[in-house]
Amino acid sequence: MEYLNFKLIASSVIYSVLGIIILVISFVVIEKLTPRMLWKEIIEEHNTALAIMAAAFMIAVALIISSAIHG
Helix, strand or coil: CCCCCHHHHHHHHHHHHHHHHHHHHHHHHHHHHCCCCHHHHHHCCCCHHHHHHHHHHHHHHHHHHHHHHHC
């Protein structure tokens, strides 16, 4: 039962939820700062370059958040 330490599992879930919230907030901030709506440009206009940029942004922010959480 050493592998199922509920305190560690709970803290991992809390940090994961916190990381997702921070990621969503940062995406909303970037959405507000850009001159066009990112989601509309990606979905309706099929802008592949913008979709790649948005994915790279999300991966970069996720790496920063995970590094900050896990030290």
